[in-house]
Amino acid sequence: METMALLTFLGTGGGRFATIYQARATGGIYLEDGKNVHIDPGPGALVRMRSVGIDPLRTDAIVVSHCHPDHYMDAEILIEAMTEGGTRKQGVLLGSLSVIEGNGDFGPSISKYHLSKPKVVKVMEPLSKYSLKPLEFQATPSAHSDTSTVGFRIQTTSGVISYVADTQLTEQVIKAHKHCRLLIASVTRPLGQRIPHHLSTEDAGYLIEKCKPEMAVITHFGMRVIQENPETQAKWIEERSGVKTVAAMDFMTLDLKKDSIAVSNRVKPKPEK
Numbered sequence: 551m552e553t554m555a556l557l558t559f560l561g562t563g564g565g566r567f568a569t570i571y572q573a574r575a576t577g578g579i580y581l582e583d584g585k586n587v588h589i590d591p592g593p594g595a596l597v598r599m600r601s602v603g604i605d606p607l608r609t610d611a612i613v614v615s616h617c618h619p620d621h622y623m624d625a626e627i628l629i630e631a632m633t634e635g636g637t638r639k640q641g642v643l644l645g646s647l648s649v650i651e652g653n654g655d656f657g658p659s660i661s662k663y664h665l666s667k668p669k670v671v672k673v674m675e676p677l678s679k680y681s682l683k684p685l686e687f688q689a690t691p692s693a694h695s696d697t698s699t700v701g702f703r704i705q706t707t708s709g710v711i712s713y714v715a716d717t718q719l720t721e722q723v724i725k726a727h728k729h730c731r732l733l734i735a736s737v738t739r740p741l742g743q744r745i746p747h748h749l750s751t752e753d754a755g756y757l758i759e760k761c762k763p764e765m766a767v768i769t770h771f772g773m774r775v776i777q778e779n780p781e782t783q784a785k786w787i788e789e790r791s792g793v794k795t796v797a798a799m800d801f802m803t804l805d806l807k808k809d810s811i812a813v814s815n816r817v818k819p820k821p822e823k
């Protein structure tokens with residue numbers, strides 16, 4: 551069977567207070583496309599996986615954009631899952647400098663013990679590449695309070711998925727995310743409430759208008775975005791950019807088919823009687 555990329559949102563919350571109060575889940579994004587990959591497994595990734603029946607042991611790679619807990623918190627336990635409890639040297643960990651080696655006040659967020667377990671541990675800096683067939687990862691620049699933060703362009707069997715992690719909007723960021731099929735933007739702040747180091751709705755609108763992907767998804771909502779309604783923010787972006795824009799929901803899936811991107815919901819498979 552031909553493989554296609556399937557994304558599941560194990561969380562759509564982000565920023566300190568949405569995470570602390572779990573106003574939305576914060577388990578990051580799970581990609582299945584020949585390999586199973588966790589992108590930014592924040593607090594609760596493991597719990598959210600269990601609730602939709604995803605097996606943690608079937609993990610091939612863990613990708614962490616930077617050293618804030620809403621992005622890295624469950625990475626160590628997923629390393630244990632990926633390596634069958636630390637008994638097999640296998641799997642891949644890709645992370646920012648801060649996540650793996652530390653960067654100023656930030657990190658490292660993975661212990662020496664856990665760094666010794668995967669087969670591959672790689673620090674990703676802008677333009678770093680890593681190939682995990684059929685996927686290829688390329689790190690993109692960011693301008694965030696953790697200065698080593700990266701985003702990721704992922705070449706999948708269904709085209710390029712570009713993940714914009716926490717960042718301020720810069721020309722470099724816009725350039726790095728052009729020419730993708732699906733753009734995922736972390737929108738921490740709603741209309742009229744921009745703060746440094748993060749994307750607001752206006753920023754995401756500008757970014758998406760410039761990059762013109764087939765479809766855009768906003769996620770990683772801060773408390774203010776949740777209060778102001780993510781759907782309202784997505785609609786504003788769609789009107790401004792002319793690009794179909796979806797506000798992610800917890801457990802939403804995106805199936806990147808040949809001619810379309812199907813939005814659905816992941817449901818837990820019923821146990822056989």
Ligand SMILES: [Zn+2]
Pocket residue numbers: 616618694716
């Ligand atoms: Zn951050």
